[in-house]
Amino acid sequence: MRIFSVTPIHVGPGELARRQARYRSLVPAGVTLDLVDIGPEAPRALDTDDDVRASEAAVMAAFRAAPAGYDVLMPDCVLDPGVADLAGELPIVGILQLSLGWQVIRGRKVGLVARNDAIADELRARAAVYGWSDHVDGVQVLGLGVEAIADHNQWTAGLEAALDRFGEGVSTVINGCSAVEVKDDRGISVVDPTALALRLLAAGGVR
Incomplete structure (x- = not known):
């Protein structure tokens, strides 16, 4: 199973590497997860409702443009940004x-x-x-x-x-x-x- 994931906030290379390493340590046998940064236009923290909404919009856009070849999409966020809205349109699940x-x-x-x-x-x-x-x-x-x-x-x-x-x-x-x-x-x-x-x-x- 191949999972594609995006961060809910813009993170630097060190934090992205930390998160990717955490996924590598957690994925069961037969599962791979590729994590990418959402990009510099997204919030750098989810501190307000406006941040949450901006993050959700950025995650949805990233998933609609996701590369082919993945079995499932899953946001790197426990708030499940975009999951309810994209259900039925994309193979998406939420944490x-x-x-x-x-x-x-x-x-x-x-x-x-x-x-x-x-x-x-x-x-x-x-x-x-x-x-x-x-x-x-x-x-x-x-x-x-x-x-x-x-x-x-x-x-x-x-x-x-x-x-x-x-x-x-x-x-x-x-x-x-x-x-x-x-x-x-x-x-x-x-x-x-x-x-x-x-x-x-x-x-x-x-x-």
Whole structure:
């Protein structure tokens, strides 16, 4: 299976290489993923609703111009930019669509964490578009800058604080960023949505 992906924000060569290496470490056997930068006209961070909308438009344009030979398109973003709009037009799937959908079919209510308020609002909106709002038991905001995406220690510290704010009924939390390494050994299970999405794609194949 060949997957084509684009970043939701414009990133430099170092960050693009970091993200591509992360995908190489996560893809199951028989799966390859090629990641490209969205380009300098896209936002450099998703800090406002305007950033989110501009990112979505750029991702949709990139996918409509995607090279041939790929089985599936998947944005490098847990906000699933363009996924609902392009469904039926292109062979596209979303990281949130797959990772949250897996929790839904198992009958789970989950929490989510987001870097900032704009991302938290969009996560709630995406869950509503998919019809899964009732399965989301809150979104906690980490209050971090875009640099924290590549800073494991900073993100983990923010995540630890956020986990304490979830109610006792939350046993599963989806990490609201596709490009972050998360390892947590607490009682709450923290889902790496990118890793889960890739496993589900590999297990189900492409029809």
